[in-house]
Amino acid sequence: MSQPPVIELQNVCTSFRGKAVHKDLSLRVEEGQIVGLLGGSGSGKTTLLREILGLLKPSSGSVRLFGTDLNDPDVILQRNLRRRLGMLFQHGALFSALSVFDNIAFPLRELRCLDADWIRRLVHLKLAMVGLDATHGKLMPAELSGGMVKRVALARALALEPELLLLDEPTAGLDPDRSQNFVELVGDLQRELGLTVVMVTHDLNTLAGLASHVAVLADQHIIAFGPKAEVMTVDHPFVTGFFGADRRKLL
Amino acid sequence: MSETPRLLVEPGRVVLSGSWTLAEMLPSLSRLQAGLAECSGDHWDLSAVTRLDSAAAVLLWRTWGAKWPAHLVAGELPRQVLTRVAELPREMPDSARPRLRFPEWVGMLVLKAAANLRGMIALFGQLLLDVGYLIRHPQDVPWKELTANVYKAGAQALAVTALVGFLIGVTISYLSALQLKSFGADLFIVNILGISIIRELGPVLVAVLVAGRSGSAMTAQIGVMRVTEEIDVLSTMGISRSIRVVLPKVFGLTVAMPLLVLWTSAVALLGGMLAALLQLDLSLVYFLDNLPRAVPVSNLIIGLSKGVVFGFVIAVVACHFGLHVKPNTESLSANTTSAVVTAITTVILFDAIFAVFTRQIGVPHL
Ligand SMILES: Nc1ncnc2c1ncn2[C@@H]1O[C@H](COP(=O)(O)OP(=O)(O)O)[C@@H](O)[C@H]1O
Numbered sequence: 071m072s073q074p075p076v077i078e079l080q081n082v083c084t085s086f087r088g089k090a091v092h093k094d095l096s097l098r099v100e101e102g103q104i105v106g107l108l109g110g111s112g113s114g115k116t117t118l119l120r121e122i123l124g125l126l127k128p129s130s131g132s133v134r135l136f137g138t139d140l141n142d143p144d145v146i147l148q149r150n151l152r153r154r155l156g157m158l159f160q161h162g163a164l165f166s167a168l169s170v171f172d173n174i175a176f177p178l179r180e181l182r183c184l185d186a187d188w189i190r191r192l193v194h195l196k197l198a199m200v201g202l203d204a205t206h207g208k209l210m211p212a213e214l215s216g217g218m219v220k221r222v223a224l225a226r227a228l229a230l231e232p233e234l235l236l237l238d239e240p241t242a243g244l245d246p247d248r249s250q251n252f253v254e255l256v257g258d259l260q261r262e263l264g265l266t267v268v269m270v271t272h273d274l275n276t277l278a279g280l281a282s283h284v285a286v287l288a289d290q291h292i293i294a295f296g297p298k299a300e301v302m303t304v305d306h307p308f309v310t311g312f313f314g315a316d317r318r319k320l321l
Numbered sequence: 322m323s324e325t326p327r328l329l330v331e332p333g334r335v336v337l338s339g340s341w342t343l344a345e346m347l348p349s350l351s352r353l354q355a356g357l358a359e360c361s362g363d364h365w366d367l368s369a370v371t372r373l374d375s376a377a378a379v380l381l382w383r384t385w386g387a388k389w390p391a392h393l394v395a396g397e398l399p400r401q402v403l404t405r406v407a408e409l410p411r412e413m414p415d416s417a418r419p420r421l422r423f424p425e426w427v428g429m430l431v432l433k434a435a436a437n438l439r440g441m442i443a444l445f446g447q448l449l450l451d452v453g454y455l456i457r458h459p460q461d462v463p464w465k466e467l468t469a470n471v472y473k474a475g476a477q478a479l480a481v482t483a484l485v486g487f488l489i490g491v492t493i494s495y496l497s498a499l500q501l502k503s504f505g506a507d508l509f510i511v512n513i514l515g516i517s518i519i520r521e522l523g524p525v526l527v528a529v530l531v532a533g534r535s536g537s538a539m540t541a542q543i544g545v546m547r548v549t550e551e552i553d554v555l556s557t558m559g560i561s562r563s564i565r566v567v568l569p570k571v572f573g574l575t576v577a578m579p580l581l582v583l584w585t586s587a588v589a590l591l592g593g594m595l596a597a598l599l600q601l602d603l604s605l606v607y608f609l610d611n612l613p614r615a616v617p618v619s620n621l622i623i624g625l626s627k628g629v630v631f632g633f634v635i636a637v638v639a640c641h642f643g644l645h646v647k648p649n650t651e652s653l654s655a656n657t658t659s660a661v662v663t664a665i666t667t668v669i670l671f672d673a674i675f676a677v678f679t680r681q682i683g684v685p686h687l
């Protein structure tokens with residue numbers, strides 16, 4: 071059975087006001103991989119995720135998800151495609167006018183075929199998954215701490231149990247205990263649901279605990295992609311600088 | 322791919338197979354739900370299920386009446402998912418907020434109005450204190466913000482106020498001319514246009530436009546600064562938000578408004594004059610010659626004073642609502658709406674007060 075790759079980027083070029091961010095960037099992520107995306111600050115990692123989500127159109131090149139081109143004009147097809155993705159934004163991006171409960175329930179309600187009790191159970195399940203109490207459901211996003219915002223955002227991204235999960239610096243701002251929990255949580259989900267995950271992270275522990283593959287974004291394209299152990303041996307100033315003395319920790 | 326979730330009822334047991342995930346279930350959700358509702362057996366075989374997500378687990382758990390079936394064959398992963406659902410507390414707090422009854426609602430509105438009034442008075446007092454402080458420390462006067470606000474609220478509004486003023490002038494002149502002609506009182510067009518535009522329409526028209534244009538912008542700007550905590554950054558830097566953010570806006574609009582009123586009234590009169598020329602053959606020279614006689618100069622002073630007061634009121638109302646935005650988008654939009662509505666209402670209220678107290682002044686007695 072040859073399934074199309076979950077993400078396929080081909081020769082993507084992006085530039086903002088004449089300044090190139092991506093040049094001839096290609097990446098191919100297969101089902102079930104957990105890809106850690108590394109790159110210096112400002113190297114265009116968030117931009118890459120936005121392109122995968124279809125929020126930003128690359129100036130040239132193609133983006134295909136589950137074998138479907140993001141430029142396909144079929145609206146229904148596009149909508150169904152979006153339902154198969156979940157994204158955790160770098161700063162949470164919770165709906166500030168909705169309570170935590172309603173934030174998580176939002177994508178479920180949008181399906182328009184689940185009843186209230188079903189939704190309530192699912193929301194509480196998601197809350198429990200990310201380690202929040204049922205009582206937190208009543209809070210408004212402005213009343214949450216930074217780490218809680220991340221967790222609620224993750225719960226919302228997981229609400230539809232997407233096949234592809236994109237995480238932008240998920241553990242930044244969490245205490246080590248929480249990030250360990252987070253690693254275990256995503257790991258569990260990955261095993262249960264066969265999730266494909268692409269995550270941007272600077273945290274070696276998260277990377278070591280979770281990622282099966284590593285992609286390195288530098289010099290405007292992916293300079294290395296492959297299983298963790300392979301990538302670490304790549305001879306590039308960024309890679310050697312990033313892993314440095316911690317190379318062993320990853321293994 | 323044989324991924325679709327399937328339900329097979331065999332004698333004595335129920336066999337599920339395929340991928341039981343929300344995405345796969347959606348197309349045939351009602352059929353599956355109906356099918357499950359009819360299953361009553363105590364033997365459940367989930368061994369052929371390739372994937373089971375929590376939505377499906379909740380569905381099964383509800384089908385089982387919130388308890389484990391007597392005989393369950395399932396792989397380790399589906400069992401884990403089901404266990405998580407089973408561990409949910411039975412009583413789940415409802416997220417709905419209590420609904421308000423009518424008297425509570427009215428009371429809340431009154432209290433809110435009182436709180437807003439109090440807030441605006443406090444803001445007014447704060448502004449007075451700030452002015453006192455700035456008089457004693459002239460080096461702290463935020464000149465850049467002050468002039469920027471005069472430019473934004475005044476200079477950039479010239480085009481739109483001119484356009485609207487001109488059209489209103491033409492309309493009033495045209496409609497009045499029709500009436501006056503039938504009385505043979507053509508010459509009174511000068512009085513009608515002069516008094517109504519300079520004393521009343523000019524200031525109110527500009528106030529409505531400016532409340533929509535600059536007032537809403539002020540509320541939105543201060544509100545977003547609250548949402549993104551920029552206001553708090555100012556405080557931590559030891560910069561007074563009322564001096565740096567509120568005062569320049571209030572000052573800018575108070576200065577710009579009378580100028581805008583003068584400008585708009587002039588353009589509106591021009592429009593009226595042109596319409597009168599076309600409609601009544603009243604020459605521009607005659608119109609201009611008679612304007613000072615028909616409209617005593619005190620009307621202009623009243624109009625300009627209205628401009629000062631209206632500008633101040635609009636800015637104070639807008640800043641008050643901006644400072645009370647709660648950090649969410651809903652409150653931002655609600656407060657922007659309230660700011661514009663309150664500003665316009667207050668302006669009309671002040672206009673009425675003006676009308677009462679200036680009723681003896683500037684009306685020519687023939
Ligand atoms: N909307 C935008 N307009 C202009 N430049 C942008 C925009 N978004 C990102 N950039 C630029 O693109 C580069 C990559 O940004 P980003 O993807 O956010 O980096 P990071 O890898 O840290 O997530 C940065 O230099 C940034 O300035």
Ligand SMILES: [Mg+2]
Nearest residue numbers: 115116160238
């Ligand atoms: Mg980023």
